[in-house]
Amino acid sequence: MDKTVNQKAWFLVLPVFLVVAFSAVLPLMTVVNYSMQDTFGNNQFFWNGVGWFKELLDPSTDLGGRFLASLGRNLFFSLVILAIEVPLGIVVALSMPREGWTVAACLVILALPLLIPWNVVGTIWQIFGRPDIGLLGYVLNAAGIDYNYVSNDIDAWVTVIVMDVWHWTSLVALLCYAGLKSIPEAYYQAAQIDGASRWAVFKAIQLPKMNRVLLIAVLLRFMDSFMIYTEPFVVTGGGPGNSTTFVSIELVKIALGQFDLGKAAALSLVYNLIILIVCWIFYTVMTNAGAERKVQAESEPAAEPKPAAALKPVPALKPKEGVA
């Protein structure tokens, strides 16, 4: 069939184009513009070329040192919470009931932490962990364990990690549960007939059938933990010292604390780029795995995950909610 050529159709696209321009392209270009300049206030700007970027990647400068240190802390944090939340989420999903009213009860209980706003989570744990009035802090200290997240680096890290595990393991568990529920009953029956042990069933059936949702879970948790701001900021404020200062906390300090717009813009661009690259890697891996599957399987009812969800735009130089 011949297509009718009608250039007027562009007018239909125009509103969207304008909205995207004002909401994404222009702000981003503003950041790019700032990243090339220095300002001393009074709206006076001086050209600095790629100076900020050079400084950012050079650990011997103040900016570079702070950025790379917080980046290292952030990567370490992401790895730790992934190493805890993914296996824990799988275990929780496996031990959930498969039918009956308890399913609904479990789902509601699991969803509760996910419904609490970030800064409320932070406040809960900030109070919960206080040695003087917090239940956790008080009990630990009464039991003879010297716990104080305000003064001890390790205690601060443990608190932040436990808080994140508490907040987000549910997400991994719910995703895994969805994956488990999509396995047809016949697989379990066949495994029973084949005399498979519980562990063999997990390895041969459940884990392979969950790998899609696990990939999504890892992706979501990595990105969220890599962009974490509010919770550690509310609990520890990045301290003691700089021990829990993650990249976004550093970014807000530079942008809003010191009002170094040039440095902050450069940092946020690099930060954004890192997340984009990681997203792209995950996206490629996922679509490749998906394409491979499609060739093989015709009858698999596994839910098609939306890779687009992985590409949610990362706010550049836009502090997360809960920061005034």
Add this chain to the structure above:
Amino acid sequence: MARIDLVDLAHSYGGNDAPQDSFALKPVTMTWRQGGAYALLGPSGCGKTTLLNVISGIITPSRGQILFDGKDITPLSTQKRNIAQVFQFPVIYDTMTVGQNLAFPLKNRGVPKAEIDKRVAEIGRLLDLEPYLNRKATRLTADAKQKISLGRGLVRSDVAAVLFDEPLTVIDPELKWQLRSKLKALHRELDLTMIYVTHDQTEALTFADTVVVMHDGRVVQSGTPAELFDKPAHTFVGYFIGSPGMNILSAEVRGREARIDGHVIALNRAYDNLPVGAKIEIGVRPEFVEVVAPAPGLLTAKIERLDDLGRIRFARARFGDAKLAARAPAGFTSSDGMAGLKFDPSHVHVYADSLLVEGAA
């Protein structure tokens, strides 16, 4: 290798206290002999899969016993019974190769490696899976996957019976034939008891030497395909087996005569002791009713249409409220749409409350 006996076996998903009518499987006592090829035939929801799952141990029956060679195995788990089962949709382990899939049941039972390799090679050859043994199982077609599912059952040397739960549902029609002949060949070669669940009568009649027909949770007849065709024990069997199914007509039966709307149809046997108050029907297969030109003494019916099946033509006829199918001989035409019906007395059966009544000679 085993004979399987079911003793007063019944199952209800609502528990043993549920009313008998709601049982998915009503009490049944029967024997599956060693080495038999059985088909369990019935419409969807008639309880055939329930019966199969009870035998394999996936479901624990509400009451009754299952004996393998006279030994009660009802309380044993699926793992401990020597049963193989092939499901409607192919079950394969995604991460494994075909060979690893076949080895899985043996590995789980701690069989030595050398023995496993030998058995896997043997079964691979038997099922024509040899070229694929080192390939990932996920990449194969549905029929190859079903063969793998079957192979996982056969690979165990101690397997007593192989159960099939509509295994050809997802297979292309032309491959169905191949796979079914493969199953028959395997059955001859391995001397295994095979129980094959299906709702497709062609599949059942071509595969099995004994067909067990189920209806509404009950086993209504078990016999060779010829027996089911010639002498259905239940009007349902007559209706379900054969295409078109048996004609079932309400009638008054006395002695050697059946009366329908005052017309007399001769019977081969005498029926003098029919239960009082029962619903009496006669059943006759369309193959044994012939449409001829109307004549006195013959039941006259209106021909509604003629179905030409190529080899044979069937007339769809109606008289009063009753409808029936009848064989139309070559060259039969009807100018006014009316025809006489000629019944073959030796193939007219009498049913009381849907059950076959044996007349006296």
